[in-house]
Amino acid sequence: MIDSEITFRKLEIFLAxxxxxxxxxxxxxxxxxxxxxxRALHSLEEGLRCPLFIHRxxxxxxxxxxxxxxxxxxxxxxxxxxxxxxxxxxxxxGDKRLKVGTLYSLTLETIPRLIMGxxxxxxxLELELVMGSNSDLLQKLEDGLLDAILISTSDxxxxxxxxxxxxxxxDDIFLAAPAxxxxxxxxxxxxRDYKQKxxxxxxxxxxxxxxxxxxFQIAGFEPDIVTRVNDIFSMLSLVQAGVGYTLIPGxxxxxxxxxxxxxxxxxxxxxxxxxxxxFPHSREHDPNLLALAAESRMYxxxxxxx
Numbered sequence: 001m002i003d004s005e006i007t008f009r010k011l012e013i014f015l016a017x018x019x020x021x022x023x024x025x026x027x028x029x030x031x032x033x034x035x036x037x038x039r040a041l042h043s044l045e046e047g048l049r050c051p052l053f054i055h056r057x058x059x060x061x062x063x064x065x066x067x068x069x070x071x072x073x074x075x076x077x078x079x080x081x082x083x084x085x086x087x088x089x090x091x092x093x094g095d096k097r098l099k100v101g102t103l104y105s106l107t108l109e110t111i112p113r114l115i116m117g118x119x120x121x122x123x124x125l126e127l128e129l130v131m132g133s134n135s136d137l138l139q140k141l142e143d144g145l146l147d148a149i150l151i152s153t154s155d156x157x158x159x160x161x162x163x164x165x166x167x168x169x170x171d172d173i174f175l176a177a178p179a180x181x182x183x184x185x186x187x188x189x190x191x192r193d194y195k196q197k198x199x200x201x202x203x204x205x206x207x208x209x210x211x212x213x214x215x216f217q218i219a220g221f222e223p224d225i226v227t228r229v230n231d232i233f234s235m236l237s238l239v240q241a242g243v244g245y246t247l248i249p250g251x252x253x254x255x256x257x258x259x260x261x262x263x264x265x266x267x268x269x270x271x272x273x274x275x276x277x278x279f280p281h282s283r284e285h286d287p288n289l290l291a292l293a294a295e296s297r298m299y300x301x302x303x304x305x306x
Contacts (some may be wrong), residue, residue, distance in 0.1 A: 003046075003047035003048070003049075005043045005044065005047030006044065006047040009040070010040045010041075010043065010044045010047075011044075011073045011076060011077055012077060013026070013030060013036075013041065014041060014044055014052075014066075014069065014070075014073060015070070015074060015077065016029050016030050016037075018066065018070050021062075023037050023038055023060070041053065048065075050065055051063060052065050052066040052069065053066060091283075096124055097127075097128055098125055098128070098147050098148070098288045098289075098292065099128045099130060099145070099147045099148075100127060100128070100129055100130070100146065100147060100149065100150070101129075101131070101132060101137035101140055101141065101149035101150070101151075102130070102131055102137070102149070102150045103133075103134065103137070103151060103152070103206075103207060103232075104131050104231045104232050105208075105249060105251055105252055106251070106275065107131065108251065108252070109254070110168065110251070110275070111129065111150070114295050114296065114299060115127055118291055118292055121295065122287070122288065122291050125288060125291070130145075130146060131231075133202075133205040133206040133230070134152055134155055134205060134207040134210075135156070135204075135205035135206075136205060137151055138151060138156055138158070138278075141163070141278065141280070147283070147286075148278065148279035148289060148292060149277075149279075150275060151207065151275070151278060152207035152210075152273040152274065153274050153275075153276040153278065154273050154274040155207045155273065158278055161281070162281060163278050163279065163280055163281060164278070164280075164281050164284060164293075165276045165277070166278075166293055166297065166300070167274050167275070167276045168277060168299050168300045168303060169274075169275055169299075169300065169304075170272045170273065170275070171249040171250045171251050171272060171275060172249070172250045172264065172265075172270065172271075172272055173208070173211050173215070173248070173250070173265055173270070174189075174248055174250060174264055174265065175189040175194070175246075175247060175263045175264075176236065176239050176245065176246050176247065176248045176256070176260045176261070176262055177245045177261040177262075177263070178240065178243075178260065178261070179240070179260055179261060180242060181242075181245070181261060183263055188263065188265060188266040189264065189265050189266060190266045190268070190269075191215060191216060191218075191219035191266075191269055192220070194245060195219075195221050197223075197224070197244065198243070198244035199225050199226065199244045199246055200225065200227055200228075200235050200239060200246050201223075201225050201228050201235070201246060202228065202229060202230070202235055203228045203229065204228075206230075207249075207273055208248065208249060211247060211271050211273065212246075214271065215247060215269045215271065218268060226238075226243055227243070232248065232252065235248075236252065236260065240256075240260055247265075277293065277296045279292075279293070
C-alpha cells in the first residue's frame with residue numbers, strides 16, 4: 001500500500017527541490033512559501049518511512065535515498081502527465097473539434113455570431129453543430145455526445161450539480177398567423193378569440209411546444225392541431241401556406257414578419273423563454289468551452305443593451 005502522505009504534488013515539490021537544491025528558489029519556482037516546501041518534504045519522508053535529507057545549517061543535503069527516489073519520481077510524474085493528456089484528449093478536453101447542440105431557431109442569428117467570435121478566439125477550432133429539440137439535445141449532452149448545448153432552460157430541468165448554465169437572452173412568445181388571415185384585434189392576441197382556428201405545432205420535446213401547451217391550458221381549450229413538425233422552419237412554412245396558426249418565439253420575427261402576421265400575446269398568456277449555454281461543470285476549465293462561454297457572455301451583454 002502506498003502511504004497517503006505520498007502524493008503527486010509532493011513528488012513535484014521534491015523534484016523542484018532536487019533541481020534547485022535550495023528551498024527558497026524551489027518555493028519561488030512553484031509559487032509556494034518556503035514553509036510549504038519544507039513541510040511537503042518532511043511529510044514525504046514520513047510517508048516513505050525513511051529520511052531523504054540531512055540538515056546542514058539551513059540547507060537540506062540529499063541522502064542516497066533521495067537520489068534513488070529522484071529517478072523514479074521523475075518517471076512517475078512524466079507518465080502521469082502523459083496519462084492526464086491522453087485522458088483529456090479522450091474526453092474531448094482541449095480537442096480541435098467542439099460539438100455544440102443548438103435549437104433550430106438559434107441558427108438565424110445567435111449561432112452565427114457565436115461562431116464568428118469563437119473563431120477569432122480559437123482559429124484552429126472546428127465547430128460541429130447538431131440541431132434538435134430541447135429534450136433531445138439535453139439527452140445527448142448527458143450521454144456525452146455533445147460538449148455543450150444552447151437550449152431554453154425555462155422549459156427544461158437541468159441538473160445544477162452537473163451542469164453550468166450561462167443565460168444569453170430572454171425571448172417573448174408571439175401568435176403567428178397566415179398573411180391572409182383576419183386577426184381578432186390589432187393590439188394583443190387573446191387566444192380565446194382563436195378557439196375555432198386550426199393550428200400547427202412543434203412536436204413534444206421542443207422548447208416552444210411546452211409554451212404552446214401552457215398557453216392553451218390558460219385559455220381553457222384544446223387547440224385544433226392539424227399537424228406537428230420537427231423543426232420551427234417547417235412549422236412556419238405551413239403557417240405561410242395558410243395551413244394554420246401557431247406560437248413562435250420573438251427571435252423568428254426578423255425573418256418572417258413580412259410573410260406572416262405576428263401579434264404579441266395578451267398579458268394573461270405572456271411567457272418568456274430563457275436561452276442559455278449549458279455544459280458539464282467537470283469541463284469548466286476546458287479551453288474550448290472557456291472560449292465559448294466568454295463569447296456567450298459577450299453576446300448576453302450585447303443583448304441586454306438592445
